[in-house]
Structures are given as structure tokens and as C-alpha cells.
Amino acid sequence: MSAATDHDKAHGSEHGHGSKKSYLVGFALSGVLTFIPFWLVMAQPIGNPGLVAILIILFAVAQILVHTVCFLHVNTSGEGGWTLLAYVFTAVLLVITIAGSLWIMVHLNSNMMPGMMSGQASSTP
């Protein structure tokens, strides 16, 4: 996941707090990226819940990137790149933690025999 978005830096006061323009752009984009997923779930224009789930996750990822660039001002130059490095590292750990947990638990649930007591040792050596 590279956050190398082509953010057109609003020059002028680009020293960590952004500018009025970058805040307003971020606000507008966030508004749109919030409205669409809510609309998809509340008005249900798409009948397939699986597809809607994928779409709203994509919108969430997009909005997180918008916030990262426009509000948190994470970029390649800030603090010599350490901010971005820590951010990407955290993102990787986050994905591993969440996706890994879900993956393991889905397998656990599907491998449970009906009527098997939980906590019972498996017979495989």
C-alpha cells in the first residue's frame, strides 16, 4: 500500500500545516467519500451485499488516504520521511493483524466438527 498519491501541494505555507486550500479540498473529498458509502447502504441501489461491502471498504481506504494527505500532512519530506515510514509500517501491521485474525478464525470455525467440544485436544499428533 503506497501512499504515493499525486497530491498537488498547495505551496505557500507547506511546512506541516497545509493551507486553506488543502483543508477545503480534503473536506470536500471526505464529504463525498462519506456520503456515497452511506447512500449505498441506506438506499440500497445495488442488490448484491458482497459487492457493496467491497465498494465501501474501497471508499474507506480512499478517505483514509485523503485524511492522511490533507489533514495529517503525511508526505515524503516531513521529518525526513520518518513520518511516512512509520505510517506505512503501521498500516502493514494493521492489515496483518486484522486480516490475519479474521482468516485464522474463519478457518477455525469451518474446521470445527459439529458437536465437538471446544478446548478438546485434537487427535492428530
Place this chain on the structure above:
Amino acid sequence: MATIAPDAGFDRDTFHLIEKDAHDHGEAHASPVLLGFWIYLMSDALIFASLFATYGVLSSSFAGGPAPRDIFELELVALNTAILLVSSITYGFGMLAMDKGKVKAVQGWLALTALLGMSFVAIELYEFGVLIGEGATPQRSGFLSAFFTLVGTHGLHVTVGIVWIGIMLVQVGKHGLGVVNKRRLTCLSMFWHFLDVIWIGVFTFVYLMGMLR
């Protein structure tokens, strides 16, 4: 510069070469504190990662109790999302006013941000109150335990952020916008925007995905 609070660690040792900005304006960016605070926020994100993972694992463990579709009010969640998003931009304008050195404007934006934050927490507490009134308490099912823990932890963070804003209102009122207060306001801005980012995850994974079940 402005007065320096005792043991504010103003003159910390820096362990790296400080690159002077081309336009020098007494920024607190020479301080290692900002990167340190950012690292703290990343560790906080990992706490939320484990809470999200826990919620994901338990999100279908209803124990015969209510499912997300039975208890979530998306209208309230949309309102809360809007409030938090607006509070992000009001804090942003506060930071721009800070750059210009306008004390009154900074205080105004900070106060507005705090009010929006309080509205957010109030709506969340109202939601929790309704749920508990309906018998959807944290001890009802694994899903509800995970839900209250995740959303409650975020709400607690917002509450702490509001307290911090209150402290900074007093600090800015007493000492103006010196290097130290600017640094504190910058840390608080990171904290506040970070909470908005976490909320994106909450409304997507908890509320919207819950309604799709």
C-alpha cells in the same frame, strides 16, 4: 519568544541535524517531539487494530441476542460522522490561524472544535443509553462486548482530546502562541485528525458492514 512553562523540555537535545527551513518563522519543527508523538499515535493505531480484529472475529457471535441490523441507527452515525469531519476542518483552520499568530482566532476555532467534539460524544452516549435500555448491553453477547469496547475506546479518545483542547485554551490564553504552545497545538492537531481517521474505520467496518449482514 513567549514565556516557557517550567520543565516543558523546551531545549531538548536533538539527535539529528536540524534542517533550517528556507523561510524561518520560529517553527516548532526543530523539535523531535512531533515525530515522537507521531510514533505514539502509530502505537495507538495498533491498539485500535487489535480492537478491530477482535470485533471482526466476534461480529457474528450474537448468542441469540440482537444483530447489528436490529440496533444500529445509521442516521445517528451519519450525523456523528459529519460532526467529526467538520471538527477536523475547524481544527485545521485553527492551525492556520496559529501560523498567522492570531491568538483570538485560534481560541475561537479551538472552542468550536471542542463543542463539535462534545456533540459527538453526547450523541454516542445517547446511542449507548438507548442500546442499554433495549437490553443490548455489553454483557449480552460477544458481538456487543466487542462493539462497546471498540466504539467506547474511540469515544474515550475523543473525550481526552476535548479535555486537551480545554487545557490548550487556558494555555494559549495565559501564554499566547509561543514555540512550546505551538508545538503542543501541533501534537493535538495530529491527535484530533488521527481520531477522525479511526472513525472512518469504525463507521465502515462496524456500522455500514453491520447493516449489510
